[in-house]
Amino acid sequence: MAADKAILEQDDALYDEAAEVVRLASAAGLTVGCAESCTGGLVSACLTSAPGSSAAVRGGVVSYAIPVKHDVLGVPYDGLLDVPQLGAVSSECAAAMAMGARKVLSCDACVSVTGIAGPGGGEPGKPVGTVWFGIDTAPSSRTVMHLLEGDRADVRRQACHVALGLLREALMELSAK
Template identity: 60%
Template sequence: MVASITFDDETLGACEALVKACRASGVTVGTAESCTGGLVAAAVTAIPGSSEALRGGVVSYAIPVKHEVLGVSDSILKAPGVGAVSSECAAAMAEGARRVLGCDVAVSVTGIAGPGGEEPGKPVGTVWMGVATPHGTRTFPNLFEGGRARVRAQAVRRALELLAQGVRESAERG
């Protein structure tokens, strides 16, 4: 059976607004995704004309991809209490996506969607996100509730909010 991806009206509306803002400002975006597995990029590409906004995305589900493609350092990935689900990793992923994709603004998503995978201090639903712009990088912790699908859907919506914020800031600051 082939599964199809569908997004709710709120998510598609956020994507339409993002694409419109990118087209109006000339700002491009990209993604570095782990637990969302490319869903952020997929949501954006559901919008006609998104090729003017989205440069691409890196699905860095595996640790070696985070390291080898996005440039997340071993000192982050192997550090006790830090690792792939951390502020440090989210920042490095977003910065790596900006570099690799050649975009103005990049968002990263790394977390534990469940049902397993929790670690001490990092329950299921823990998702770190980063946004990198020409003006710097910021990270944001999130704790989403629900099962795997709900955690991932909430992460997609939050990532779209962060991209939109980054586009606005980049357009305003030039």
């Protein structure tokens, strides 16, 4: 509990980034959402900490467990979640989470976060700190992987920064059209 409190209360940059996402979305009349696994709702918490967030944030889905990824977000078991080389920590899963959450939340831009925050859980080819992100909008979808360093709180905090940055970029792209 103390580590999560520190993530939200002792990182002014996270608050500033979330406020910027809310400002951009509100100014453009756009909405955002999140699908989170290893961050456990922290991205949504950052977004909703910004004043005016109710105008821009549709919601978030914490899909920590595999069945929630499948049942709520529509991430397929066959050929993805049941394949060890892919699984929940993969580009394919991040893309499916973002797309599924954008549909469920009916938002314009949705970010997903899925990875291994540690301290355990690493495996060959997917060490602790491996985090995949998806960003989905009506015109486009993409994923990116970051290998984040530090302890569990560090990985989760850095993942929030990346997720907010992806939302900001997506909103700027949507606003430019």
